[in-house]
Every structure is written in structure tokens, then in C-alpha cells.
Amino acid sequence: MATVEVRDLHKHFDAGRVRAVDGVDVATSDGEYLVLLGPSGCGKTTLLRTIAGLEEPSSGDVVIDGQVVTGLPPRARRIAMVFQSYALYPHKSVLANIVFPLRAAGVPHGDREQKARRAAGMLGIEHLLGRKPRQLSGGERQRVALARALVRDPSVFLLDEPLSNLDAKLRTSARDELKRFQQDIRATTVYVTHDQSEAMGLGDRIAVMSQGRVRQIGRPVEVYDDPADTFVATFIGSPPMNLVPRGDVLVGFRPEHLLPVENVPGERVTVTLEVQRMEYLSGDRHVYGTVDLGAGPTRVIARLPATVDTPLAAGERHGFAVPVRRLRFFDEDSGLRTDPVPVRT
Amino acid sequence: MAGTLVVTEADRRRYAWRHRAARATLYVIAVLSALFAAGPFVWAAITAFKQDSDLYRRRNNPFVFNETPTLDHLRLLFARTAFATFAWNTLWVGLLVVLITLVLALPAAYSLARLDRPWAGRMGIAIFFVYLVPPTLLFLSLSRLVVALGLQDSTWSLVVIYPTITVPVSVWLLLGFLKTIPKDIEEQAMVDGYSRVGAMVRVVVPLLLPGLVAVVVFAFTLTASEFIYALAFISPTSEKVISTGVPTELVRGDVFFWQSLQAAAVLVAVPIAVVFTLFLDRFVAGFTQGAVKG
């Protein structure tokens, strides 16, 4: 029943000179975790703010629970939002922060505190209720912000890069917690991030955005394995997908599928890799080099798992191969997926 | 767990109506504030062009021209009073004071903001407190001091004394602007081979320019408004500034040259307010940093 949908949404700034959101259609299903992923400036935060009602769209509609809410103020939309900064009210105690949305909604006094304590309990912050925000650590602040979002039973959660203010170590555990939190709540969530590992780890579906448009929307595995265009192919995956020109198409394959030829059984395409340098990263070997599929040497990266111990050295040429079913093809001009072309070298 | 969102047509109408009502209220308050603030000046501007026979008739509508407007009073202001001299005196005194203020306040603010001495905080507060010492407390002894310096009845006395008003508040504002410039930038300059002073002159001062302009405008406004010192130190007409010259020279005993007085007020008010409006945002930015996070 709780769904979010945007229909042909445009948001322009400066009299149309900046098109932050340029025609987006996205719909979630009930209880879905939808991640908006894209580089900074791609319009993902503007899209989220438009859903929240903090920005009015230039055209198009926002629909929550089947009701068009365009033009309604945020408080009429039954949403909860967690900002990047967590935006805790600095002058209010943690309890007062959590209670604030309830007081705004006119919840009777007795219920308020009970609900706030239950929300605090779910996030394990009961012992912090008397503190002020500045006495909290980053992780604690995040949990307070989540409790405050949770307390009013919103139709939809909107999260704007809630992990980006945490240090790297805390981020992993906070991500875990977010996931568990969402599994408990089962509430429809729209989550904005520029971090692909967050998106892959959290999202039921990912909408990859660039320049105000959604390039692809799909389950993490679809977006990773079957990118709709070269932008998605290179934005997702670390290192990104290799794109090698051949004729008027680009042949794409993931670094982990480019392996020394003896490790690739079955139907395969073989190439000669000219090794330039290597990096060892947590057991994997990243091999940087060039291959040629007929349009000149192109830089590629191969990611060799620790189980592959083929001796390689800079300056060497070595036979590599990619399984044919792992190849993806893109039009060189538009960047969009095209039909496979035969690759024989 | 979440209930369904229901938005009725009535809700929609209510929110749309509230939005319009909020905008309307904003406009109404804006117009009322403008009227309240500028009303006296509007009436002054009308008065300035009225003929005596129009002005001094109790039954006449004071807001409209009942007889043809006249430029006589404006002419009187420039031809038969020393208004032009007052304006010129105000201008050059103001500019010199601003210059002295910057020479004194900029290094002081830099010292307090950047050179990291343990006494900087207390000194900043002490300088702020100087701003609280009012001219009404000092004018008696300062007028003796002015006599001792041989500057009595000279506009130069104001050049010497006015920085007492402008320096403390300028140090305070500059402190605020300096806080907005990251330390990294001058440290980079020092690593790149400049001395502390070199880094300040070549890197900090250019970046501070918008703030300096705001301080200049503010200090000039304070100088132009000052009344007590100018009244206490100077009596010859040719040495007076606008704020004392206009009220003393255009009021002869019980006779007020009303139209010329109003013309003078509007002629002075408008240019200063225009300049200040242009720099309002910068001024506010400096104030936020200096005062709030001081």
C-alpha cells in the first residue's frame, strides 16, 4: 500500500538553464528498498527532495500511496527523511528530538513518550535519551535520526546519503544496521547515495542516474551484469567494466572475467594482454595492460582472484580470455546496448 | 505497519489556500514595513517641492500638491546655505576616517584572528567593550583634548576622534570575515616561500576584499551619522558636517526652512541607503561569523 511514484518529473533551476531532474519516471512497489545511485550533481538528491516536498517540480507529478501529492507541503505527505547531516535539533535532547514529529502530529502526551521509547528501543539508544546531540558520536547521531524518522509511522522513508558522514570503519557496521532496520520495518524506502557498494548491499532495486535522467533501473545483479549503457557499465563495478572498441561497437567485459587463457574453460574469446603493471589488493591481483580487438591497443584491467597463480610480469605479453556469455556490446556513438557481434581474434 | 495516505480534495484546497495566504501575508507585511520605514521620507520628499502657500495651510491635503511644485527650496539649499560645504566636509572626513580605520583595524583583527596568542580572545572582548563606551560619556573630556591639540572649530578634529567609534566595530566585523578565509590558504603561501606578512598582504587581503568593502560602508555610515562630537567641537559654519550643519543652519531661531530641511534629509538619506542595500548581504555574512560564532 505504501508506494512512491514519480511521473515524468522535471526540476529546472535558473529559468531552465540547469536541469537537475530531466524527465524521470520511477515507481516503487510496497516495502521496496529503492536506491538512487549516481555521481554528485546527477540530480538524485533533487529528486529525493522533490519527493519529500522540499522542492516543487517544474513539471510532472509525485504520487505517494496512489495519491498525487504534488503541491502539498512535506507534512501532508506522511514521509520521514534522514538528512546527510542528520539535522538533529541541536538545542533539544535526544528524547525531545524523537518526540518532535509526534508533537507536530498532535499525538496525545502519554502516547508520545511511549512511542518515542519504543523507537529508541528498536535502535538501542534508550540510554542516550537525556543527552544533547553534540554529546553523541556519529553512529549514535545516525540512530537518533533514524528513531526520529521511525517514530511517526511514515508511509515512506527518504534517506539522503545517511552514511557519508561516518568514517570508513563505522560505515560498514552502520550499513549492516540500516539493512537490518529496514528488514524489521519493511517500509518503502528511497535511499540516495553515490557509493555503489552501499547501493549494491542495500537496494532491492537500483536506479542509476546521470545528468538528471535515470539510465537504468533494476536489481543490483541486473545493473551489474547487464548494464543498459556504457555510463552504467563504467560507473558500477570497481574496477569498472572494460570497454574495447571493435568496428563501430564497444565490447564490454568485467575485469574478473578477463583471466589467463588456461583458466577460462568453454566457449571463449582469446586476446593478448600486454602487461604494464600490477597491484595486489586484498589477495586479488589487478593487472593493468592493453589489448587489441582490431581498433588499436586499448587499456584494460584484469582482476585475478588469489586462486589464479599464473606468473605474470610487467612488459610481458600473455594470452587472456573472456567467456563469450560474459561479453556485452554497446553502440559506440549512443553508448546503448546493441546486439552481439562475432568477436574472433 | 504504516497507515494509508489519504489526501482529500478539501485537504488540497486547504493547503493551496494556506500557501496563498502565507504569500499574501508576506507581501502585506513587506509593504507595511516599507511604509512604516520610508513613510517619513516620502512625505519629506513631497514637502521639499511644495510652495509655502501650499504647505502652510492646515486644510490642504499634505500628501498631494495642491499648487504647482517648485524647485525654489532646493535652490535655496544649494545657493543660500552651506549645504554643499557640509556635504563635502562629511565626504572627506568620512573617507579619511575610513582610511585610518582600516590602517588600525585590519592589522589588529589579523593579529587577533590568526597569530594565535593566548590573550586574543580576551582582547577581542575588550575591544568590543570599547564600542560600548558612548560618545555622550567622552565628549566633555574629548573637547578639552581637541582644544589641547589646537583643533577646536576645525573639521580635522573629527578626523582624529571618529576612529574611536569605527575602529572597535570594524575590528569586530573583520574578525568575522577573517574566520571565513581558511588558514590553509595562507599556510600554503608561507610554504611557497612568503613570510607571514607577505602571505597576509598577497593572499589574505585580496580574499578579504568583499569584507573590507562591507566594513568601509559601515564605518562611513557611522561617521556620517555622528552628531554629538560634531556638535560639541565645531561651531563655524564652514567647518560643519551635514549632520550638524543642516539642523543648525536651516533652523533660525523659531524659523524652520521646512522644505529645504526635508530636501536635505532625502538627498543625504537616499545615496547612503542605496550603497548599504547593495552591500547588505556581505555585511550580514560578516556579522554572522563575527558575532554569532565569536
Next chain:
Amino acid sequence: MTGPGGAPPAATRPAGPAAERERPAPTRYRRRLTDRDGALAWLFLAPAVVYILALVGVPFLLAVAFSFSDVTGGDPSFDWTGLQNFGRVFADPVFWRALRNTLVFTALSMVFIVLFGKVLANVLIADFRGRWLVRFLVLLPWTTPVALSTITWLWMLDSVFSPIDWVLRQVGLIQANMFYLGRPTLAMASVIAVHVWRLVPLAAVIMMAGLLSIPKDVQEQALVDGAGYWRRMVEITIPLTAPVIAISALFGAIFTFTDMTVVYVLTRGGPTNETQVLASWAFFRGIEGGDVGQGAAIALFLFPLLLAAAIAILRAVRRMEVS
């Protein structure tokens, strides 16, 4: 970006620290004055401090000395007279009247300045068509020299030709004119009105700075949390800008408390000293009456009151900022 394989080869590494120590530091890199922060700190601060000590500190002490002397305009020789000036000042009912007026004017003006300033600040930061014109018009009272704007008010409140009276007469509220400056209560109200009118823009500008310093996220969070305009105002905006509101109150108080221009131009203390304030009374006694000693004694009264108010407000501000 550089991985473990990217370390520079040993040959390009800088020479060992031992070799560096042998060589004497080049003389041109010795620390000169322009690099010694400790000395510079004083050097930079000294001109301003010396200037302030000479032209604020010394005159302040001189004012204290005058208040214990018999210096007059005609006879500038300094003779110690002890508390005689204070005795004469206290014996004069006008002094008590002026002290009361000063306090009343300051307190009432401060309340109105903060109230109207708050409203005006919200207008100044709002985005609407004609914003620049409104800003310009609203700033006029503050940027105009006080003496001139007070003259404009003098004409507004004229006993015969006041346009306010004209409007009231047209509406039928009054028959005869009000004589704003001729009746004690109305004269006091007029002085307060002019103070409020000219200081509201300053308070608004200061509060505007405070409003702009509230993080945008926090305001928007409150919107998303469902708070309406008044709840946001009372629970978020006002508590978060309380220190700035206090500072604008402080400025309003100082400017009203120490000002003599409005009284001097508008009423000259009249009718019969009913609107006299400490500052104007000190001026009338000290300069126009020529009794410097008495003038100083009156003016000196401003300082402890001012200092107490300023310290109280700054303390409050600091407490608010800490919590």
C-alpha cells in the same frame, strides 16, 4: 591512487637527514621579524590599542576627574571639589527625571525594537518580487544620519501641520490637533517611536544574520517532521537564534541608552525637561550650560548601568551558546 607497486625508486629519495644537519642554514632563511608571530601579534595590535587608550581610555579617566572638579567653560582651571558635583546633581530633580526617562525609553524601545526587528528580519530574508526595493526602503531609517531623520520626524509631528493629525482629522477621530511634542506623555511616546523606527532596521539586519546561520537541513527536517510555521518559529527558529536576538537587543539598548540626538533635535528635553535623558542633560549642563564638572558627573552615570547591562546580556548569550 598509487598502490604498493608505485613507490619511488630508492635513487630519487632525498639525501639522508645526517647530511642535511652538517650544512648551516642559509642566512636568507633566518627568521626575520615578518615571520615571528609573537612579535607581529603585538606589533599589529599596538596601533589600534595605543589609539584607543589615548582617545578613549585617557578621556574616560579625564571625565572621571572632571566630575570631581570645578572645571567650567569659562574657567578651565582644575580644582578638586570632592563629591560636590554629585551632590548638586542629585539635588536636582531634573537629574532623577532624566535617569527615569533614560531607563523607560531604553526598556520600552528595546522591547519594540526586538519585536519589530524579528518580524522585519523574516521579511528581509524572504524571497519575493520587489525584494530590493523593500530592503532599500526599510534600511533608510538606519542609514540616514540621526539628526536629519529626526528633523523629518519633527516635521511629521508638527503642532499645526502634522500629516498624522490631518489623517486623524479626516477620519474624524480628533477635532483639534494632538500637539505630540507639547504634552509630556505624547512627547515621551514620540521619542520612543523615533528610536524604535531608526533602530528596528539594525536589529533586523543582525537577526537576519542569525536566521541565515541556522543550518538549512535543520529547518527542512522540521518541515518534513510535520511542523507548521508557528511550531517551527517557536521551537526551532527562536531557540536557535536566541543569542543573536539578545545581541540585537543589546545593540538596541546601547543606542537608545546613550543617544541624545533624538531628544536634542525633537524636544530639546522639553516640555520643561519632561523628556530629558542622562545624555542630553549632560550635554545641556556640560556644554551649553558650561558646567563641565556637573556634565561629567551626569554622563558618568551612563557607564556603570551600561556595563552592567552589557555584561548581563553577553553572559546570557554565552550561556545560550553553550547549551
